Amino acid sequence: MTAPLSTQKMNTLETFENPNPHRDYTIRIDLPEFTCLCPKTGQPDFATIHLEYVPDKLCVELKSLKLYIWAFREQGAFHEAITNEILNDLVEITSPKFMRIRAVFNVRGGVYTTVVVEHRNSTWVAPTPITLP
Secondary structure, X not given: OOOOHHHHHHHHXXXXXXXXXXXXXXXXXXXEEEEEEOOOOOOEEEEEEEEEEEOOOEEEOHHHHHHHHHOOOOOXXXXXXXXXXXXXXXXXXXXXXXXXXXXXXXXXXXXXXXXXXXXXXXOOOXXXXXXXX
16 A cells, blocks of 8 residues: 555655755756645645746755645645745755755735745855846
8 A cells, every 4th residue: 555645755755866066056846846735725726836946066956856846735834934944855855955845825805925934055155247238
């Protein structure tokens, strides 16, 4: 018997070696089909998860990320908790130089919620932005 998806979340995340570890660059991924359950009512919550990160040695593999995100469909959690859980899991598996997750939840009861969480490697210095004339 296969374990439910919700218990397989971390097992589904896969990585691959950063093809350019000597260069800082940003990877942006939008996941518009995120769903979880309201822990109070059991009704579904819908969100778009915006992930952006500066990889170090590892990048997250996209199909595994999709399966990981799908595993939340039956999980009840507050928006703040689930956004932090996603960040924690992705940081654990990729150890990025920088990572930001912005979870934009659809309206529920007339209230829109956006949760933004970040991780920064303490040894990483962000590049200085360049302004061209």
